Amino acid sequence: MGVSRAASGVPPAPLDGVIAAVIDGTGALAGWTREAAELLGYADADVIGRPARALVAPRPPRGERASGAPGGRVLALRRVDGACVDVWVRLLPMSGSAVLAWGLPVDVLTAWGDYTAMPRTVLEQDAWQVALVDRDLRLRRWSPAVRRAGRFSAGGRDLLCDMPMMDGGGTGADLLRQVMETGLPVVGAAGVLRAPRPDQSDLVYSLTAAPLYDLRGDISGAFTSLVDVTERYESGRRLNLVYRASRAGDELDIRRTAEGLVDTLVPALGDLAAVEISEAALQGAEPPLRVHGLRGDFRRIAAKHAHGAWPSDLVQVDEILPAVPDQPGFRELERGTVLVSNDLKNYLGFLGDVPQAARMVPRDLHASIGAALVAQGRVLGYVQVFRTRRPYAFTGHDAKLVKEIITRAALGIDNARRYTREHRVAETLQRSLLPPVSSSTAAAETAGIYLPPPGEVGVGGDWFDVIALSSLRTALVTGDVIGHGLKASTTMARLRTAVQTLADLDLAPDELLVRLDDLVQRMAAESDQPDTLGASVLYAVYDPVSRLCRLASAGHPPPVVVHPDGTTHVVDVLPGPPLGVGGVPFEVTEVSLPAGSVLAMFSDGLLDIVRRGRRDPVGPLADTEAAFAASLRGACRPGRPLREIGEELVDPERQAAERSDDITVLLARTRAVPGDSVAQWRFPPDPAAVAEAREVAVARLTAWGLHENVFATELVVSELVTNAVRYARGDIVLRLVRDRVLVCEVSDSSESQPRLRRAHNDDEGGRGLFLVAQVTTRWGSRYDASGKTIWTEQLIGAEHGPTEE
The missing domain is CATH 3.30.565.10 (Histidine kinase-like ATPase, C-terminal domain)
Incomplete structure (x- = not known):
């Protein structure tokens, strides 16, 4: 197949535009070509037999046109209309005394010079690889850099043809055939030239190819240009890997951070990778400063194989690493050294050549690279990368890259460890401050459930309480502090203590909330972030003698009552503002509760789950409360323990992926004094x-x-x-x-x-x-x-x- 010369824009044939004339021994013009006559505009009768010098103008040629090709000179020839045209002329002696004068207009000669100067310059330069190949992909001409790169194979075939292309697959030969078949050039296609030996690195090239036209205008081959972009590609790849390793630490979860790390390393650097973390770090505690061998205190928490499942003969995920005696290499790892081993025996030697080490090394190992996860001078764990199928050694560049990746990953894992510790401390603190989940008083049987928010949200400030008051009465409390974490937990502790103290004074529900509101305002005045301090509280007092329940709300969801006959209703509590607003009184609502009624008090986290489960999640809040009341009625089957009712309402497994807030539910089944x-x-x-x-x-x-x-x-x-x-x-x-x-x-x-x-x-x-x-x-x-x-x-x-x- 070919593309026409007009369509391709190739230059004219070499003899296009050539003029010629014969001058006899007397200097007269004996004859000339039709092209010469057309160029000057004379008829043959006007010039044949007359002196040829008469056609040469007395003025010199103009400017840069005066420099023609070697072996001739540029003359200004006079046209029939009096104008002059610059022509490069060369005189060749003929038999006898006649002379052949031939030449080219300087404009044509300059164009041909431009066409020939560029390929000559490109083929003679030694900065990058340029070559011309024929349709059989054999090298025809090449720059010195091509010969230096050794791109010649048997029969003169270009080794570029065997280069795997990175975008779209295929090889260099496929790409060159596509260029010659379509006539369309390709610019900047990336390919990998495999290293001939394992101790050498692969090279990444940017390939530009264009069709090559012969003198008839048909495609006779291809022009190729290869530029080594290995360093630029490796820099981009390193930057991407380091970025991915840094982002893996955003999870604030040690296990997910480790899984993100092995995803970064495989298959980019190796065929297998594993991450082991110390048991102390997994619990959020301080990891060790020094590691004297492996003594059953490191657990593999992430592993990945590029070509299938993790081998069954190796240490599995969640398994403790086998004991390995202390070795000098452990000191190097603790100092942050990346250990490279391109030999199986060397790696086994590092592990002490003990039998249990066999479960830590792939059988077909070619090369390994490993480092310790060190943060704040403490050893969090280890990272290992293995090459098995690809027989290439790890280089110093790989070690630097691993060092950079591991350093960032270690910071992410240490942040996750610190978060784990804070989360557990906050959760322990909060659970230690909550009352027993079940209680029984003269006024009511109660059961409380608290679910912390999942994942990295952090422990919240929800709480519930059951307080025995005078004369057999019982106070029921649920509250929700703004925010999450230790600050919310400590604020919750202060408010719960205050509620217990104020309840001991036998204050009315509205008066208790007024006093509590004053406390929150004082706490906000003492805080460095007063706008983030606030809480909602529902306080209820049930009297088993009168069977009346008196409630007051500070911005908290209203409770729901299920009567012994199964009727259910949302208590119409007039809500006051959340604690910390100040200046607004609270109202008391009174409701009669027959013995056996179930009063449900809860935080807004539970309403969020109910709202998401509805077909119209953006509908009125009253609809959400009614939906929860229906769920409570279905769960409150006669004689069913309150704990089971609460677990059905919160359903922690189903809601774990949906909720973003903590959930508190307090259920009370009322009693009455005869x-x-x-x-x-x-x-x-x-x-x-x-x-x-x-x-x-x-x-x-x-x-x-x-x-x-x-x-x-x-x-x-x-x-x-x-x-x-x-x-x-x-x-x-x-x-x-x-x-x-x-x-x-x-x-x-x-x-x-x-x-x-x-x-x-x-x-x-x-x-x-x-x-x-x-x-x-x-x-x-x-x-x-x-x-x-x-x-x-x-x-x-x-x-x-x-x-x-």
Whole structure:
């Protein structure tokens, strides 16, 4: 196949434009060619037989046109119209005295000079390899660099033809045939010229090829130009490998970082690669400064084979490396030296030539390179790369590249180790601060579940709490601190402690949140990042006597209630702002909960999962809450343990890949105190009420069979009612509640603060509360809108009056 001369733009044939004339011995023009006549414009009759010198103008040729080719000279010939044309002329003697004058217009000669100067210059230079090949791919002409590179094979075939091409596959021969068949040049195609010996490196060349045309305009071969771009290619490859190794450390996970490292090394550098990490580093602890051999303290956590599965005869992933005695090479590794071994015996010698080392070396090993992962002067682990199928040695350039890759990978693994340590510390701290997952009080049976966020998100600030209050009541708390990590965990610890302290004061839910909001504002003022400090809290108090639950929310999701009959509803809690906003009051919501109701309190992390599972995840929040209520109703089957209900709601395995936040769920199945276990009386503020109160209290305890509690209760009632008569203005209320403990309450309209103090010998009073504290297990006081209540608790036998389930 060929391409036309017009289409290709090749130069004219060599004799195009040549003029010639014969001059006889007298100097007269004896004859000339048609091209000469057409160039000057004369008729033959006007010039034949006349002196040839008459056609030469007296002026010299113009400028650079005066320099023609060697062996002739440039003359200015006069045209018929008086103009002149510069022509290079050469005189050749003929037989006799005649002379043949022939030449070329300087314009044509210059064009031919340009066409011949470029290929001559290219073929004579010695900077890069240039050659011309024929259609059989045999070398026709070449630059000195081609001969120096030894590109000649048997029969003169160009070894370039055997070069594998990197883009699109094939060989150099395939590419050259494509150029000659299509007539289209190829620029900058990359190929690899394999090294003839294992101790030599492959070379990467940039190949440019163009079709070569003969004088008829047909493609007769190809022009090839090879430029060695090995260093540029290797620099780009090294940069890419180092970049990939650096990015592998972004995972903040030791195992995934190691897996990214072997993916970087194989197949780019070798056929196999493995990463071993010390057991201490895997746990987040400080790795050793020195390694005295392998003593079962390094684990292989990543491995890759370029040609299939990891060999079964080698140490497997998650397996401890076999014991290897200490060797001098370990000291070199600790100093950051990259060890290169291009001989199997040398590598076995480094391992001490012990039998167990055989499981660390591929059977068909040709070359190996290894280094220690060292960060902050500590040995995190080791990296090994092996060549088995490719019989090429590792070079110094490979060692430098591995050094750079390993240095960055070590920093990534050390960052992951530190993160692992911080994550575990934060998780341990948080779990240690949470209450037992299950509890049982007179008010409710409870179960709490906490799931930390997956992966590198970090431990969050969610928490739950169950706090026993006075008079058999129980406080239920869920909270969520903004952010993740140790800071969120420590903030959560401070808030949980504050809630427990404030709850012990028997504050109303709204008042407790106001006090907690003040604390968060003070914490924010002390923080270097005040805008990132905040929390949401839901605080509920359930009373098993009245069966009422009073709740207040600081920006927290509302709870869901499943009644014993299976009906479910989202509690309509009026949410206040999150803690830390300040200046906005909180509202209390009151809801009746029959015995056996399940109250579910949770963090917004659970709602996020429910929202993703809906067909319309961007719909109203109320729809998401309703969807969760439906899930809770389905999980709350009669008699099912709360722990199982909670695990079904959070389903950690299913949600691990979906959630990005931690999840807290607190479930409470309410109980109630039977009506016949509660007794209440009202007395006027009269001293005679003290004796009457003692009588009714003793009678009720006798009816309940609590004879062992009569003496202590009689003393408690006498002291508390006496104080109420002394300080109160309105009626006095005495209440006894029998459950796991005996509760005695005295309420009055006074807001005076009862204080326990030690009375001196000459004091007439001050011993009453001291005696009360001695005969009871707990006592305290609480306040409401109508006054205060002083309460006490006494232990009673388990057979007396259990709580209604």
